[in-house]
Amino acid sequence: MDLKKRIIYYGFGFIVGAIVVFFIWSKKDASFDYLPQARVIKDLKSKKIEISSQAKRSLIEYNIDSLTVVNLLDKADVDFSKSNTKAIPCKSYWVNTFLNDTKLSLVIENCDSIATIQRVIKK
Numbered sequence: 810m811d812l813k814k815r816i817i818y819y820g821f822g823f824i825v826g827a828i829v830v831f832f833i834w835s836k837k838d839a840s841f842d843y844l845p846q847a848r849v850i851k852d853l854k855s856k857k858i859e860i861s862s863q864a865k866r867s868l869i870e871y872n873i874d875s876l877t878v879v880n881l882l883d884k885a886d887v888d889f890s891k892s893n894t895k896a897i898p899c900k901s902y903w904v905n906t907f908l909n910d911t912k913l914s915l916v917i918e919n920c921d922s923i924a925t926i927q928r929v930i931k932k
Contacts, residue, residue: 846887849902852877853917854882856924864915867929873908878929881913888914901927 842851858879860868866877884906891903899920907914916928 819884831915845889849887849919850882850885850904853912853919853924854900856919858890859925861925861927864926864929868932871931873913873929877908878915878926879915881908881915885915 824901840851842848860875860878865875882904884915886906888903888905895899899918902917903918904915904917906915912932914928914932915926915932916930918925918927
């Protein structure tokens with residue numbers, strides 16, 4: 810078999826395999842969160858989220874619903890330079906997000922089974 814036919818067979822098999830894998834993964838709702846930021850956000854969203862009294866006062870002052878803040882984690886960015894990722898027993902993350910063109914910074918304490926929003930800062 811010459812090289813041209815081998816390339817055609819390989820290409821055909823590769824395309825068929827890619828289509829099969831695509832349909833299997835889309836049915837399983839698989840996600841690939843390999844980067845540190847995506848892993849932190851996924852970990853925070855998987856835990857019970859509480860809001861401290863200081864953060865509640867800030868939310869009332871800024872006229873923001875607490876459920877809205879929790880939903881903002883979907884489009885949030887973790888600022889690792891301000892975060893304390895080495896703290897024991899609970900790590901602290903500085904998370905930046907936007908609400909109606911307003912920048913919000915959340916300081917979230919991430920423990921084993923619970924994540925607590927410590928502060929909400931509007932910029």
